[in-house]
Structure formats: C-alpha cells, structure tokens
Amino acid sequence: METININLEIQVYKYDELSETDRILVEKARQATYRSYAPYSHFSVGAAILLNNGEIIEGSNQENVAYPSGTCAERSACFYAGARYPEAKFEAIAIAARGTDGEFTTDPTAPCGACRQALLEYETLAQHNVRVLLAARDKVYILPSVTSTLPLAFTDF
Numbered sequence: 001m002e003t004i005n006i007n008l009e010i011q012v013y014k015y016d017e018l019s020e021t022d023r024i025l026v027e028k029a030r031q032a033t034y035r036s037y038a039p040y041s042h043f044s045v046g047a048a049i050l051l052n053n054g055e056i057i058e059g060s061n062q063e064n065v066a067y068p069s070g071t072c073a074e075r076s077a078c079f080y081a082g083a084r085y086p087e088a089k090f091e092a093i094a095i096a097a098r099g100t101d102g103e104f105t106t107d108p109t110a111p112c113g114a115c116r117q118a119l120l121e122y123e124t125l126a127q128h129n130v131r132v133l134l135a136a137r138d139k140v141y142i143l144p145s146v147t148s149t150l151p152l153a154f155t156d157f
C-alpha cells in the first residue's frame with residue numbers, strides 16, 4: 001500500500017500587499033460583480049482573466065429562469081477570452097463575489113467544479129501555471145495554478 005499526499009499551498013495576501021498587476025486584476029473582478037445578472041440567487045460573482053497579450057477579460061455570472069441554463073462568472077470569462085483571443089495564453093484569473101447584503105464576501109469564493117475543469121483546459125493550452133486569485137473583502141488567497149484546485153483532474157482519454 002502506498003499513500004499519495006497532495007499538498008496545496010495557499011498564500012494569503014492583504015489587498016495592499018498585492019503587486020500592482022494583481023491589484024488591478026482583483027479590482028476588475030470586483031467591478032465585474034456589478035455586471036452580474038443574478039435575480040435568482042442574488043449572489044454576484046465577477047472574474048477577470050489576464051492574458052499574455054496584456055488584455056484583461058471580465059465575466060460575471062448570468063442566470064436564467066431555467067436555472068441550469070445560466071453560467072458562472074469564471075466560465076463566462078474564460079469562454080469569452082477563448083472566443084475573442086484564441087491565440088492568447090491565460091496568465092492569471094481573479095474571482096470576487098458579493099452576497100445578498102451587497103458586500104464583498106468575507107471569505108473567498110472558489111470556482112465550482114465545472115469552472116475548475118473549464119479553466120484547466122486553458123491552463124493546459126497555456127503550457128504554464130495560471131495563478132488563481134480568490135478575493136474576499138479583506139484578504140486575497142493566491143493559488144499557484146488551476147491544476148492545484150482540481151487534483152486528479154480528467155485531462156484526456
């Protein structure tokens with residue numbers, strides 16, 4: 001019998017400690033929450049993806065009266081980035097959310113499983129780690145890669 005340990009290092013930053021690039025990305029994710037369409041959950045999520053061409057692509061959750069037809073902020077951002085700049089590589093993604101009280105969440109919001117899987121595809125295409133910034137009200141978690149958020153991912157068949 002063998003044991004496999006999977007270790008995840010999360011760096012916890014205060015907003016002021018972030019690099020300028022990361023601060024801008026977090027700010028864009030926060031702004032994107034105000035363009036969310038979430039009349040059903042009242043949970044507004046924003047995502048901002050930095051591409052290697054310098055562009056930042058933003059997305060927000062877009063809900064639908066037929067609930068499963070909506071999409072998360074991360075997937076709206078990553079699919080738009082792929083559709084708009086198919087040659088560009090992802091460098092980092094920031095995610096922020098506001099709850100029913102309208103305030104940014106006190107704890108970071110992590111991407112759902114489907115979004116992790118979708119983002120993983122773009123990390124594979126980039127051929128390098130895509131950093132993941134999870135922005136809460138007073139702190140930002142930085143994860144080294146999308147892969148680190150989805151151990152034992154399905155990658156090929």
Ligand code: THU
Nearest residue numbers: 041043045061072073110111112
């Ligand atoms: N949501 C996101 O946009 N991203 C996540 O990572 C988790 C959940 C959205 C989906 C739905 O519109 C709302 O948040 C409540 O689940």
